[in-house]
Amino acid sequence: MSLHVEILIAKHFKKSVFKNKAVFIITLFIGLLLLYAAFSGWENYTNQNETSEKYQHESREDWLKNPDKNPHRMAHYGNFAFRKSTPLSVFEFGMEPFFGNAIFLEAHKQNTANFSEAGFSNSMLRFGEVSIAMVLQILLPLLIFFLGFNAIATERENGTLKLLLSQGISWKQLLLGKTLGIAAVILLLFIPTIIILVVLWLVLQNFSISADETIKMGLFILFHFIYLMFFCFIAVLISAASKTSKNALISLIGIWLLFTIILPRTTQAIGAYLYEAPSKIQFQSDIEKDILKQGDSHNPNDPHYKAIKDSLLLVYKVDSVQKLPFNYSGFIMTEGEKISANIYNKHLETLLKVYEQQNSFSKAVSFFNPYIAMKNLSMGLSNTDYDSYIDFQKQAETYRYDMAQKMNALQIKYISNKKPGPNDKPLTIDKEHWAEVDEFQYQPKGIVAVLKSEMISIISIILWISFLFVLIRIAAKNLKAI
Template identity: 45%
Template structure:
């Protein structure tokens, strides 16, 4: 294979494509829409970021400014935590519109995330929102198919393909040259999107060069470039195998509908039908039912906690809880919190595993569909995928549990066993201990773990690239040149 011939054919395709004024109009429209959605996404991110920081600060101030109070009353006073969006959500919003961003934390109760954008919007949100990735994942592939569907068939119809072959150009050189030319044309569409992507790094990150966001941007850029190379190969291969331009266009439109519209939607529907998940009410009912079977720490006559009381009295050689060296109520609350947390985590893990089984249908089709691969990679590296959201819920519950147990420890240590109520100004703890409670500090999933989670999607893009390149090199002799 001669590189000079491939490059010459790529230049020829590039110039020929740009001789059509319609392409310039299409490029102008695409870049105008891209600029619009980028600005809108950036403004929306900055606004949400400021709102989250404001409310998180206000929630913490409200917690810190509480007066001297009984620890258990403070535990039920609770606090809010808010999910900070990843800077790259400007590029790919993923499932951000459908997941809640605020959770109320209190003792003995695990609340769900609320205030998702979808819950506050009309039903039109079901159709998806216009963003950068919609242009790159759905619109640009369609443009590539339209630009390249006649790349080979037009040469057949004009008789120039046979002339090029007689003059010494091999079929695989022609196919690779056309693919390279089509990729270069498509680069005019996606390079501005990557410029906006990389601008996020330098404008949002102080140490841009060493930032993990920069590494994520590099992975996103590499993935999309590989994706568009694959699409260019597929377009030229279909054009080469088709008898005429009309059949090539119909074939590519069928590929687009099947890969980009039908398969993803059908996979979601099948997943929901095969693995039905509990509703919000059913989920809470399952937790309450199991807690009632295990024991209620707020019920002084509960059999489980009666046995617990007898065992601790025996261990301390006393006959009355008032003679214990710690506050018995705080001890019971601590054990009750431990028990309810285990039950919640068990039920929550079941629910998450159900969602993972639903998603497994889509993930199982990744090898057959490069669109699903790039979609998963884009969301994961942008910190807007399902795993990132589950990670937030996990960190939130861990923080809630530690905060509740901190209050229980204060009660055991400072509240008298003779106290009969949490009311009044006698059985209280100094307010300085509220400020001593650690702040919620959310950490995103590491890049290493993200790559591990999306290893199948990464391998899919590499396999599709190698197979399409191999197909052109090994089976190009089977292409008809007339």
């Protein structure tokens, strides 16, 4: 199908747009804002990752430099897990400023992530940082509406609309032509942004990219382009349906406020109200209560652990734990760690179900709001969403549990049951064993996991675009020149 007429309409619209100096100034301002966002994102990324690498390395060195020591003391000495940012987080900050990026890992205790950027920032952070994704998702749609509110409404007001239609131009050609005209203006910002984005992305990875990251980048660009085209169509359709350009502008500003400000805030509030989560203090208190019900591994008279001791004495046919062929204390600590970790994981899964219900409500609203769908998908691809934060916590907990049980296993194997006298050397093992615990390495979610968790957002965007094409067909048949 030839698009000759549509292209002519688009070229004419593009030329007429830049006759307005205000459009030129606003476009230039957003362009400068995109450059600032790129620089800001790059600086945040490099600073955070350099800091994480530095302290992860120092934590590892401190762990290895420990002298000969009892393994249980090493388990309590602990270690740190740091979360590094992914390259796409340069462009989509998401929830990352509010995430903790470090967790202290120790035996018998599950700590939460700390040292979030928000914790060291002033109240201005709650207004949101300027990122490329924020400009693409919020400011460019506003610019599109500013460009498109008078695309057809002004033609109707001036009486030129009837003239255009009388010359054989169809409504479908006019709608598509005006949409392409707005898109052509927006591409003047979008294409340079993507070029900068890709160059930065390559540099940050030293031009060594994986297939997984390449797919994420491709989808990030593709869906943002689709998202912007959606708003181009909306602007033209509203302008075509409005009697005056003033009415079109008011309607479009109302839609922008509803999509980007009102619905996202309202959705979060309703989700938290419908599915109330326990406070952090309540969560930790419930875990401690359940652990105490199960037994206290540090209390020699605890019924649960006394039963274990009696059964061990019976099996090995000895009358005291000192005569067991392995370290009894290490065995008890292994059991205690297993119990406390299981209880923590059960409570955590219950809590995560509540948060999942809250997030599922927000994702369901994406069928009514393309901005929420695009925001969720953008954060997922950049690994700056809530699921990525939880994934980091789970990886850190797995590492913590393995570290604690490794120390308990060393205690069982190498530490004697006989307590040293007041003048004897403390019971220790060689410091070379500390290297048997690998350094923590955070692994971001892969593309398959991201697509699985954000499938609702993808379906929502596709449905919105499909709905618009249907709407254009209906509008082309029913719109009137007057």
